[in-house]
Amino acid sequence: MGSSVGQETHVLMVALAFQGHLNPMLKFAKHLARTNLHFTLATTEQARDLLSSTADEPHRPVDLAFFPDGLPKDDPRDPDTLAKSLRKVGAKNLSKIIEEKRFDCIVSVPFTPWVPAVAAAHNIPCAILWIQACGAFSVYYRYYMKTNPFPDLEVLNQTVELPALPLLEVRDLPSLMLPSHGAQVNTLMAEFADCLKDVQWVLVNSFYELESEIIESMSDLKPIIPIGPLVSPFLLGIEEDKTQDGKNLDMWKYDDFCMEWLDKQARSSVVYISFGSILKSSENQVEIIAKALKNRGVSFLWVIRPKEKGENVQVLQEMVKEGKGVVIEWGQQEKILSHMAISCFVMHCGWNSTIETVVTGVPVVAYPTWIDQPLDARLLVDVFGIGVRMKNDAVDGELKVEEVERCIEAVTEGPAAAGMRRRATELKHAARLAMAPGGSSARNLDSFISDITIT
Template sequence: MVTVPFAPWVPGVAAAYNIPCALLWIEACGAFSVYYRYYMKTNTFPDNLEDLTQTVELPGLPLLEVGDLPSFLLPSAGSHLNNLMVDFVECLKNVKWVLVNTFYELESEIIDSMSELKPVMPIGPLVSPFLMGADQDKTLDNGDCMEWLDKQARSSVVYISFGSLLKSSVNQVESIATALKNRGISFLWVIRPKENAQNVSVLQEMVQRGQGVVIEWGPQERILSHVAISCFVTHCGWNSTIETVATGVPVVAYPSWIDQPLDARLLVDVFGMGVRMRDDAVDGELKVAEVERCIEAVTEGPAAEDMRRKAMELKNAARSALEPGGSSARNVDLFIAEINNQSTT
């Protein structure tokens, strides 16, 4: 039986019927490590998690602040989410395999650090086969945005998407749009219809002038793999993170909650393929100058070439991991072999 993290009752049912159980962890291995170490009390964490500036030192990870930890750990998340994670870690006693949507070369130190606690099996990246070199499905509707991208110069477009849950504020859209206008950069931006921020005047003017395109939804993997994309302004959800790694696109990391702040630390400080964009420390709003600083740093700053190089190295490593004999392919083979052994004993 294969289950997901947020159904912690499943492994217990499997154990009751003597059915081997695997867990598919759908966030970074780094996030799994933090949750496990916190709730199993294997490492020291600050007593007061309300102070977001306190530091946390964990194996395989850069020095973290409390604000970098998955938000479900924090008092602000509420007791119901905390209790859910307690139940999740407790259910691991009935889990034989922890399968993770990552690959060894991406999080090697973190993966190694879990070997003595709760070993994990990286089997990713779990992305569409065409990102790994397979032929694209020509029957899929790519949308008008792909035709527009085809007309843009190589590495000339900034792609912006903050996921399917959170709404961008008017301030955020105004600041990002104004920064793009000031620098004359083309953009492809996903903004859902229910977001009032899509009515920001500066954004509408830029779209009318042909500087960019706003879409309600887009085929993100195909967008990221397009040669016109120069960087990805992202909320750093793990699906988006693993997709940008698999396509070799540098990022401007602008996380909000759950695992996103930790993913941003990984992207910037471990993977070395982006910069962190932050709200103003005084009024909590996103400033135009900050957006300009980040986009310039990723696209043409002194470290931009190194970021692109590291992003391409990880793209190649992702492909290698899933090729026959690669690290993730071997883990999948091992998982299948162990299942077969279970069924014959």
């Protein structure tokens, strides 16, 4: 397996054209940077024109390759449609890239379950880079491999008891499992569970000290190998090439002026709000949160996509004009979270954002919507202990101003706020130690490198 001593080891990474898939792969390559390791990141042609100029720089740690997804250029690429098309043409089109160059290992995201079979057909060892929590992997595995009993997933308030996890309700499970998401998605996750037979390593963007009990609980089933946090080295106190410091493969141009604005704000005075790269806030939701910020008298930095929706809300316009806050369409989240002016993060609880807030030691207001976000919110609040959960009203299902105010106060000034900040600081230090030489994740990365380079 792998290359002979002195030869270069070539690793092919495969990801879909989503921000949350591409960046963990890029960070993975950066943390595995060695003189004898060479990385190629393959994704669908849809990403070719969307990737920012970062992808074109000569200092990037990976080569880029693109393969057709089988859909017309103007297709909106609904996730179900994309998965169905890739199930038909993905293997054939990816194989063309593999046949052009010798690869010693293939690393894939979990939502391309056809990739491990391609790797097996070419006699190339395969790893999955799991881009969600170890807890989410445990839930998926136990459900689809039928190792543990689950209740009727149609009934959202039914309880679910699983090893090393808090007592969950069905509504806390990853939404891709639920019948409401449709048969196509459920089929995709079942295919992922089945593809694990062709997978030699399950690498996870987490670290042992963060999810130790969950990791141990999987050791006799399908062992998971934490190799994170996969963040920019500067967040871990590691100096790196200035040309790459904090850079991502961004699909949108980021607004950098917000950093100058943050520099003028007092320490721990700004609420940072972002609901990720996919979800779009409704004008009503924006108005509710904006009113709560105004009532609390706190400054804010808010990512709203598309930006025009935020600009349509009068109370938000007024606050921006008064200098109480800044609205941007996209930003360098790692740099924002690590800024001393940030007091808390109102977030959707996607795993990449969850890891970044853990590494920067920022308490959270968790407002999840779908996929793994509800489970991540439970982890942030009930396991990691660094935040509170913001919930819609039980009667009309709408977010209320009072609820937003309650949550912001709880993480910034409330009686439990100091404990959340202390715990957040502890996890920040634990994350740095995990990736430092001799740390738990660093040892796992070294072991993986040894596996793929031994002949």
